[in-house]
Amino acid sequence: MPANSISFKKTGYFSSLICDYLDENPTLKPFYNKFPTLDNFKDQIDEKAASFKTASRAVLVEQLKKQYQHTDVSVSTLENIESLKLNNTFTITTGHQLNLFTGPLYFLYKIVSAINLSTELKHRYPEYNFVPVYWMATEDHDFEEINYFNFKGKKVHWNKDASGAVGELATDGLEAVLDLFSLELGTTKNANYLKTLFKEAYIKHGNLADATRFLANDLFKAYGLVIIDANDATLKKQFIPFVEDELLNQTSFKKVSETNEKINKLSNYGIQVNPREINLFYITEKVRERIVFEDGIYIVNNTNISWSKNDIQKELLEHPERFSPNVIMRPLYQEVILPNLCYIGGGGELAYWFQLKAYFNEVKVPFPALLLRNSVLIQSENQSEKLQNLAVSIEDVFLKRDGFINKKVREISNIDIDFSAQKTALKQQFEAMYSLAEQTDKSFLGAVKAQEVKQLKGLDALEKRLLKAQKRKLSDQVFRMTEIQNELFPNGSLQERNTNFSEFYLEYGDQLIPKLIENLNPLSQEFTLLTL
Numbered sequence: 001m002p003a004n005s006i007s008f009k010k011t012g013y014f015s016s017l018i019c020d021y022l023d024e025n026p027t028l029k030p031f032y033n034k035f036p037t038l039d040n041f042k043d044q045i046d047e048k049a050a051s052f053k054t055a056s057r058a059v060l061v062e063q064l065k066k067q068y069q070h071t072d073v074s075v076s077t078l079e080n081i082e083s084l085k086l087n088n089t090f091t092i093t094t095g096h097q098l099n100l101f102t103g104p105l106y107f108l109y110k111i112v113s114a115i116n117l118s119t120e121l122k123h124r125y126p127e128y129n130f131v132p133v134y135w136m137a138t139e140d141h142d143f144e145e146i147n148y149f150n151f152k153g154k155k156v157h158w159n160k161d162a163s164g165a166v167g168e169l170a171t172d173g174l175e176a177v178l179d180l181f182s183l184e185l186g187t188t189k190n191a192n193y194l195k196t197l198f199k200e201a202y203i204k205h206g207n208l209a210d211a212t213r214f215l216a217n218d219l220f221k222a223y224g225l226v227i228i229d230a231n232d233a234t235l236k237k238q239f240i241p242f243v244e245d246e247l248l249n250q251t252s253f254k255k256v257s258e259t260n261e262k263i264n265k266l267s268n269y270g271i272q273v274n275p276r277e278i279n280l281f282y283i284t285e286k287v288r289e290r291i292v293f294e295d296g297i298y299i300v301n302n303t304n305i306s307w308s309k310n311d312i313q314k315e316l317l318e319h320p321e322r323f324s325p326n327v328i329m330r331p332l333y334q335e336v337i338l339p340n341l342c343y344i345g346g347g348g349e350l351a352y353w354f355q356l357k358a359y360f361n362e363v364k365v366p367f368p369a370l371l372l373r374n375s376v377l378i379q380s381e382n383q384s385e386k387l388q389n390l391a392v393s394i395e396d397v398f399l400k401r402d403g404f405i406n407k408k409v410r411e412i413s414n415i416d417i418d419f420s421a422q423k424t425a426l427k428q429q430f431e432a433m434y435s436l437a438e439q440t441d442k443s444f445l446g447a448v449k450a451q452e453v454k455q456l457k458g459l460d461a462l463e464k465r466l467l468k469a470q471k472r473k474l475s476d477q478v479f480r481m482t483e484i485q486n487e488l489f490p491n492g493s494l495q496e497r498n499t500n501f502s503e504f505y506l507e508y509g510d511q512l513i514p515k516l517i518e519n520l521n522p523l524s525q526e527f528t529l530l531t532l
Contacts, residue, residue, distance in 0.1 A: 003519040004394055005526035008372070011398045013494055017269040017354070018347040018372060022525050027266055031259070031354040033367040036342060036523060038124045040369065044341045045128060047366045048090060052339045056238060060337060061085050063234050064226065070210075071217055076224035080131040084226075084339070088128045091226075092118045093334060094344040094373065095135035098166050098212045099146045100158055100177075101198060102219075105496040105504075106346065108516060109374045110134075111216070113344045115223045117371065117522040121341075130341075131226055134216055135334060138167025138209045138231040139281070139324045141288040149500040153490065156181050156500075164286045165324070167209030167231055174202040185502070190509045194502050219513060228338075231283075233321035235337050242332060242363060243280065243316055243323050247291070247298065248309070252279050252328050255359040263355065272351035273327050281324040288324065331356055335365050342369040344522070374520040375527045377495055378504060379488060384531045386484050390477070394529055397485060401492060408481055423459055427452070508532055 009019040021028055024035055033047075034040040064081050073081075083089040094110040102108065114132035121130045140146075143162035148155050158177050162169055178198050185191040197218060205211040213227050230236075236243075245251050256275040263269055280291045282300045290301040298312045299305070307315060316323060325333045331353060334340065343353065350370050360367040377397075379387075387397065391411070396404060410418060430452040437444040490498045505512050512532075519530055 004529040006394045008527055010395055011527050014347055017351055031357050032370055034369045036369040036371040041121055044369050048339055048341055051366050057085050063232055067229055074221035077221050080224045080226050083129045091131045091133045091338045091340045092342050093133040093135055093340050095137055097137045097140055097146050098208050101149045102501055103149050105499050105501055108501055109376055110344055111220055112516045112520050113373045113522040116520055134225055134227045136212055136229050138229050139165045150498055151184055151500050164288050165283050169208045171202050171211055190506050194505060236320035239333050239336050240320050246280055250277050251362055252359050253277050255362050256355050259355050259358045275328050279326045279328040282322055283324045340368050342371050344371045344373050346373055375496060377529045379531050381531055383484055390481050405478055426455055
């Protein structure tokens with residue numbers, strides 16, 4: 001069944017910043033480079049081609065081959081890696097944390113967006129090659145954000161004491177998670193695949209980075225996905241000049257602070273991230289702490305490690321792998337080591353990218369196109385039929401719970417429970433009374449106002465009582481409507497932000513990802529309702 005869609009704005013789940021960006025509101029133009037349309041990508045290609053060096057391509061390919069040496073690489077992925085040596089090859093990149101067993105569904109949607117955009121660009125610009133890239137966030141340290149996934153309303157949790165960069169975390173202890181997950185899965189063919197996938201990824205690999213690479217590769221290798229772990233000494237050598245600039249000049253702090261002031265003056269968008277004076281961490285096997293500059297000395301927070309200016313420059317040259325960019329500098333690192341044209345992310349990610357344009361300009365690195373990832377609500381054919389029978393539209397199902405119920409009760413009720421007309425008539429009557437008070441005794445204006453407020457409140461209360469009574473009368477229909485909305489919006493939130501792909505794999509098996517590839521259009525800029 002073909003997919004339907006709804007605008008991101010109408011869903012009610014996306015910020016005014018993102019909705020204004022999708023509408024190409026002119027006030028946001030200073031904060032991004034090229035808006036992601038097929039036509040605009042030609043300028044993006046030319047800009048990146050002029051700045052990205054052939055030597056950087058050679059380093060990138062060499063390191064990717066090393067990272068893949070123990071992975072079952074598909075022909076299409078290997079061809080994509082090799083093509084990165086060529087000056088006419090560019091990347092389309094998305095990134096994500098190393099969530100246990102992929103975490104929420106949108107992990108898949110990000111990667112599908114990158115794959116499909118690469119395909120679209122190849123059709124439009126056949127003289128170039130486009131490689132979908134998944135950037136693993138191996139240097140993150142927020143273990144509590146990634147150590148679980150949701151399955152059928154339950155949290156499958158990995159209990160572990162963790163410190164340092166998550167990519168280097170040992171996977172010991174995940175046998176117990178697999179045992180628990182296996183009990184929930186059952187014994188079908190699709191369940192057995194999921195058990196095997198979890199085991200091959202997490203039990204047979206020693207750290208979280210290797211496990212996640214295996215997992216993403218197994219799911220997407222047929223589409224040529226290239227997975228990169230940027231926590232790599234050789235790759236970071238190319239980033240040394242920018243790290244040194246950060247340590248000595250704090251350029252990112254200055255430029256992002258300036259941008260934040262401009263954003264604050266524009267609207268009520270709010271600021272996604274605030275820069276620090278130095279936007280770098282220092283990482284070793286068990287440590288990932290901020291670098292701070294105090295009284296002429298560089299200090300690693302919460303440790304005894306410190307350097308003079310000359311010493312930290314020496315440390316950077318000898319051990320670039322120990323310097324880890326935070327959320328402000330990570331996007332720059334990505335664009336320095338990849339021949340990248342576009343970054344695909346969620347609304348929160350794009351919000352902080354908008355803060356970085358002036359910083360990129362200052363350090364003379366091309367700013368990529370920014371694309372909001374595909375968003376999807378998956379429903380079964382049975383659920384689709386139920387919605388049709390209950391006359392629930394796409395717009396209806398995205399309403400918050402109370403608004404949804406009230407709207408539907410009003411629609412299916414055999415009496416009119418909308419007192420808008422009565423309230424308008426009442427206000428008109430009181431306008432005449434205001435006029436009368438003005439002409440006779442203005443001290444009565446307050447009394448008239450109080451009486452108006454009292455009677456309007458009375459109408460509101462009566463409207464709510466009637467609505468409540470109708471809900472009871474129509475309780476069966478209300479129950480059926482809320483039941484299906486609960487199924488589609490677990491915990492009252494978007495399915496894609498909550499549910500793990502394994503729930504749908506149990507039902508649809510190896511057709512799940514091909515169906516996503518087939519139905520998602522990365523440049524449509526709409527929320528997809530997909531019936532499987």
